[in-house]
Amino acid sequence: MTRSIILGLLATMPALAQEGSQVFISRCMQCHSTTSTSHAPAPEALAQIPWQDVLNTLETGSMKVQAQNLSHDERIAVARFAGKDSGTQILPELTGFCAAGSKPAVSKGSWNGWGVDEINTRFQPREAAGLAASDVPSLKVKWAFGYPNGRTAYGQPTVVGGRVYTGSNDGTVYAIDARTGCLYWMYRAKALVRSSVVVGPDKRAYVGDLDANLYALDTETGKLIWQKKADAQPFARITGTPKLYDGRLYVPIASQEENAGANPIYACCKFRGNLVAFDAKTGAELWRTYTSPEPKPTIVGKNGVQYYGPSGATVWGSPTLDLKRNLLYILTGNGYSDPDIKTADAIMALDLSTGKVRWSQQATPDMFNWDCGPRGGGGNCPANHGPDEDFGSSGVLLDAGKGKQVVVAGQKTGVVHAFDPDQNGKIVWQTRIGKGSTLGGILWGIAGHNGIAYVPLSDIDRQKPESGGGLFAIDAATGKILWTTPPPRPACLGKPGCTAAQLAPPSLIEGVVFAGSMDGHLRGYEMSSGKIIWDFDATRTFPTTDGVTANGGSFSSTGPTVADGMLYVNSGYGGQGMAGNVLLAFSAK
Ligand code: HEC
Structure with missing residues (x-):
């Protein structure tokens, strides 16, 4: 492998530099591969070495030169990817723990998992939301939690039983008090956790990591109940x-x-x-x-x-x-x-x-x-x-009138498709909303309610940061665009990673569509007209409950979640956007 290939690989994946498999592909595989002619041990042989020993090899041993340009966190990530898991956790050093023995307040609503319901509408009904459209303009930050790993705040918050669960860029899963932001527990997965936690009825929290490990944790203590490799294929991962x-x-x-x-x-x-x-x-x-x-x-x-x-x-x-x-x-x-x-x-x-x-x-x-x-x-x-313009996200099942239903999904091509579930997925309509690109078109997903799909457009172009973006309301029956709200001109123009592109999946409550942008703003749109009724700029520093210095940045891979009168969202997306490391909790009171 030539140097230019290695550098080329790295150039396109800075956002994921701490993902062990990425580091392995770009920095180790040219020698540590089954087909390599060098005498470097094959990946299967490395998998027999405890990961701490792999780490030592990188930090002080024979691979010091090969690992010299990696950060400590990248070395940990690649060692945990390539080596054998010993089950040892390395947890961030944080303050702000909840008082010993304390329990979350009784809560009425939850947002469990990615799509809030089985059919991925991302619509939170009035009762569970505890938030009316008229409250939205007065939403303010109630507390903020800082991720010690400072570039990207991955994972969409899950809210169940008065706790917020969220994964993160170094694989730490957090359980945080939904009202106050104090920390109940942390669990360190083997690899980065980008998907959301799902909570079961039996006090269990399930989560997958980017090394395809699946974990069942105790919701009260964070203790591991079982762990499973969900797929043994090399480079397999759980992102959904x-x-x-x-x-x-x-x-x-x-x-x-x-x-x-x-x-x-x-x-x-x-x-x-x-x-x-x-x-x-x-x-x-x-x-x-x-x-x-x-x-x-x-x-x-x-x-x-x-x-x-x-x-x-x-x-x-x-x-x-x-x-x-x-x-x-x-x-x-x-x-x-x-x-x-x-x-x-x-x-x-x-x-x-x-x-x-x-x-x-x-x-x-x-x-x-x-x-x-x-x-x-x-x-x-x-x-x-x-051009690598496939499907990167989920479909939503929507009513299309006259007893019909359609599955609506957005593709990176910039086309939204509706499939008929009663006719073997026959395409009912296709509506193009943008040009498409490897990062969308439509990237991380859409939302839908009452026969209307709400679709954000990425069309990210870092050479033309003011281009791309916009939010579209599309009729599920016909594919007709009901309204479009173009992106406001980004206030951050000139700052690296600032663009008008909208990659994040929207979230809905009665009367309001919430959608984040790569310009670091989270906006509330009137559901009937697309008019912006709330606009929050997250690109600043926030005091945090855990003592970590934290700032907001681009909104990208995940959307906000709303439950019990509060809105939770992760902000910051290094690499393709503006870096940041904060979990924000808003309320109108
Ligand atoms: C330029 C080729 C090359 C690259 C790049 C490379 N290695 Fe190695 N590695 C070797 C060779 C060759 C050996 C065999 C030991 C020796 O001769 O030093 C080795 C040995 C090792 C060992 C020690 C195995 C043992 O028996 O103790 C570990 C662990 C290891 N490499 C991990 C890595 C990781 C992780 C990376 C990526 C960050 C990496 N290496 C990058 C060539 C490479």
Whole structure:
């Protein structure tokens, strides 16, 4: 692997520099690979070494030179990714713990998981929200919590039983008092936690990490109840929030292998997207459904490396559960390597009980792996490759009038699609709202209520920071755009990472759409007209309950959650946006 490839890899993924698998792909794999001719131990051999020993090798041992440009946190991340997990936790040093023995106040509403309900509407009804449209203009910060790891505040807050649960950029999961912001407990997962926590009826909190580990924690203490590798494929990860229903956890599996495709000595690509159902009580696997068939040897690359395909069709987002039809919908990412498959860039409907594929419908095909990118060239780029504009998020089931329903989903192409669940996913309408790009078009998701989808547009262009962005209300029956609110001109123009793009999934209460922007503003829009009725600028420092110096930044991968009279949101997205490390809790009182 040449130096330019390594640097190229790093250049495109600064936001995820602390993700162990990313560091491994860009800094270790050129030597530590099964097909490498160097005498470096293969990944399977490294996996036998306790991760603390791997860390020592990087900090003081024979790999000191190879790791010299990595931060301490990156070394920890890559050591935990490459080495063996010993179960030892390293927790951040924080203050602001809740008084010993104290319990959260009784609460009326919860926002559990990504989509708030099974069908991913992201609409919180009046009673549970405890917040009316008329309260929104007077929302103020009630408390703030700082993440000690200062660049990106990942994870969407889950609010259940008076506690806020959130994952973070170094893998620490926090349980925080919803009213006061004091800290009940922390748990350190093996890798970064980007998806949301899901709370079960039996005092259990479930969460997945970017190394595809799934954890069941005690909601009262944060103690580990069980841990499970949700998928053993190399580079597998959990980015979409699992759904918990009737004692089962439905877990979407994504992967980082698309990036490894840029490395010509890596025998790409073998990853198969999948959805796996676990028994929530025991962690036992009940069924697993792949989105892509078994890969077979295809061509031999320029370096004599055997390549494989088909592959990919990653599941990035939280599944949608259609209890009426006993179906589970997933949106899939692109195929990584030839041959082409129809289940990539598609919606797939699985039987909720058995996992059997009932139907699938492709939207706009887009084969891709990073061998197609500027740093590739090993010969494994698919023949009819696209620009990497697949589905990165979830579908929402919406009423379309006359007893009909549609599943609406936004693609990175900039097109919103509606699929008919009663006609094997037949495309009912397609509405283009933007140009599309690898970071959307539509990236992290949409919301919907009363037959209308609320869709933010990214179309991020860092060369033209004032372009892109906007919020669209689209009629679920016809695909007609009912209103559009263009983005206000960003006040932060000129600041690195400041753009008008809107990547974050919106969240809804009766009468209001909340949507964050890469310009560091969280806005409340009148649901009927799109008029902005509240605008909060998070790009400043906040006093925090845990003593960590914290500032807000871009709103990107996750949206706000509303429960029991309060609104919670993570702010800060280094790399593609403005860095920040704060969890903000608002109330109108
Ligand atoms: C330029 C090639 C190269 C790169 C890059 C590289 N390594 Fe190594 N690594 C080796 C070789 C060769 C060895 C075998 C030991 C030796 O001869 O020093 C090794 C040994 C190791 C060992 C010690 C294994 C043992 O038996 O104790 C660990 C752990 C390790 N590497 C981890 C990493 C990690 C993690 C990275 C990325 C941050 C990395 N290496 C990057 C070539 C490399």
